[in-house]
Amino acid sequence: MSLYEQISLAVQKGEIEEVGSLSKQALEEGNNALDVLNSALMPGIEIVGEKFGRDELFIPEVMMCAQALQAGINTINPFLTKEQSSYKAKIVIGTVANDVHDLGKNLVKMMFTANGFEVIDMGVDVSAEKFAAALEEHKPQVLGLSALLTTTMPEMSKTIELINSKGLHNGLQIMVGGAPVTEDFAKEIGADFYADNAIEAANTVKGMI
Amino acid sequence: MAKQQAEAGANYIDINVATGHGDKEPSDMEWAVKLIEQVTDIPLAIDSSSQEAMEVGLKTCSKQTPLLNSVSAEPGRLKPFLDLAEKYQTPAVALPIKDSGIPPSAEERLDVCKLITEEAAKRNIAPERLYFDPLVLPLGVDSANPSVTIDTIRKVKEQITGAKTLIGLSNVSYGLPNRKLLNQIFMALCIQAGLDAALLNPTDRSTMGVLKATEALIGTDQMCINYLKAYRQGLLKD
Structure with missing residues (x-):
């Protein structure tokens, strides 16, 4: 061998x-x-x-x-030289404002890492403003938003609206997920894609790049 | 489904109608409560993270006192939900989650349980009306997770006199094969630590069997009376 x-x-x-x-x-x-x-x-x-x-x-x-x-x-x-970054893509990920659940997000993060992506984990209870600031700072190709509560799902919509209004959606793919989130909801709020589970999330990003 | 679960021995039927379109949840909740009350007399657990849907659900219950599922120490989830439990005189499920998330250790989870108990006491809600869910995180993600849950159950039972404990069973085995095996043995370990109630599928006879057998084995089912009763009702399976 x-x-x-x-x-x-x-x-x-x-x-x-x-x-x-x-x-x-x-x-x-x-x-x-x-x-x-x-x-x-x-x-x-x-x-x-x-x-x-x-x-x-x-x-x-x-x-x-x-x-x-x-x-x-x-x-x-x-x-490795600077140009030869060891990662295939950069992903910013976090749980939206007023939501402190991180299990699903951590599994998705693990699958991203396991697939060779660089993951910047913002943690839980992340406001729309903080996400926008992270996009400006890290310039990722993908943003992953997680919500576990039906009451915090509207925060996803708020975050995407802010990103759009700041012109940060250009060249950025936004994915959403979490137990109560559905494909229809993702479309409705203007997310680029929805993933049902961690493996699907990783495969979707792999397919994009 | 509600009828089947009632016949299989469920003590509560949990109703959750959340879809993420917050505006429809209260009316959906009202519809579901009315529908299920038509087919069963068993008390209902109103399961929502929306204050409005929770109140509609509690208000709509006309047959039995419902169970409020759930209150936690998260932003907006503690005082308003305890106010509802006070207003409608209900028992409540309480989760040791705080602003910063789920505390990693049993000690910290106990502290949050104590905080909820104190807030409840201000509203004349006795610990007997609180069902603490110690939270079950997957074994597959961290080998310490089930032990933290079991330790939390033990500490709550020791240090909050009168408080009840409750767990959702299936989370523990997430991401692992042969989940039922893990769920059942975990349930037995939790019962030994003092667990009072579990969310499970009551039509699943082998899990119900493990429940009855564990209670008989640890001596809380005196003279195996409930075990034998379940046997005669055909509820046990090897």
């Missing part, structure tokens, strides 16, 4: 230390950092995402794999 295959397999098995040490070995053997990322680490985590979608891997295992990926990325990051 090639070293790249070993790295990919270690990511799939969630072996955190091994991914770190094998990635280091790959660099020492003269491999290019970007190549290690794209041909070893990412193929590994993509298989993890597929297996999760088929119920062959479960949440605790995916969390281990995401940590293993992170160990690999931490190892190679210092050797």
Whole structure:
């Protein structure tokens, strides 16, 4: 088995230390950092995402794999040039104002991370103004809004309105989700897409990029 | 469905009609309460995070005293909802959630439960009328989650005299295979810690069996009377 295959397999098995040490070995053997990322680490985590979608891997295992990926990325990051960002896309994510539920949002964040996206987590009870400020600061390709309460779903609409009025929606895809949120609701408030669960969220973003 | 659940031994039927279009929730709630009261005499649990829908639901119940589901220490969720429990003289489900979210430790959750108990006392709502839901987060996300729930149940029962405890069962097994196995054993562990009530599907005979068997095994079902009664009613299944 090639070293790249070993790295990919270690990511799939969630072996955190091994991914770190094998990635280091790959660099020492003269491999290019970007190549290690794209041909070893990412193929590994993509298989993890597929297996999760088929119920062959479960949440605790995916969390281990995401940590293993992170160990690999931490190892190679210092050797990547600025242009070769290790992430495929940048995503800002958070739970809307007056809503303090973060479980679903954290699962979505985990799936994004596991699929090689950079995630900026704003936490819970995030106001429309804070989301808008984060968009200006981080310039992400995707914004993810979460709400678990029917009473806080209108905050999603408010946030999108503010983003539109500030002209920040240009080049930005907004996704919404959370237990009471539906596809129809997403359309109604002007979100670009809706995801029913964490895996669907990650797949949708993968499809866009 | 309400009829089936009543026949299977449910003590309350929970009504939640939220869709996110807040304006329709109160009228939908009124419709649902009236409809379900036509087919059963069992008390209803009015389940809403909207103050308006909650009040309409409580007001509409004409047969039995409903259960308010739920009050928490989140913004806008504590005082107005306790006011409704006082006004309609109902018991209430109480969640230890505060502004900053769900506290990670059992100690902090207990503190929020105590805070709710104090606010309730100001309205002459005794701890006996409060059902504390210690909150169940998925085992798959953090191995400590079920233990925090069990510890919270134990602490609430020890330190808030008279208070009841209640859990929603299925969250614990989220994201893991063979969920029923985990749900049932978790329920048994919670009952041992002092759990008083659970949200579950009463037409599921194997889970009802675990409930009755656990109560018999820990000695709260004296002389196995309820266990045997359930057996004769055909409610038990291995």
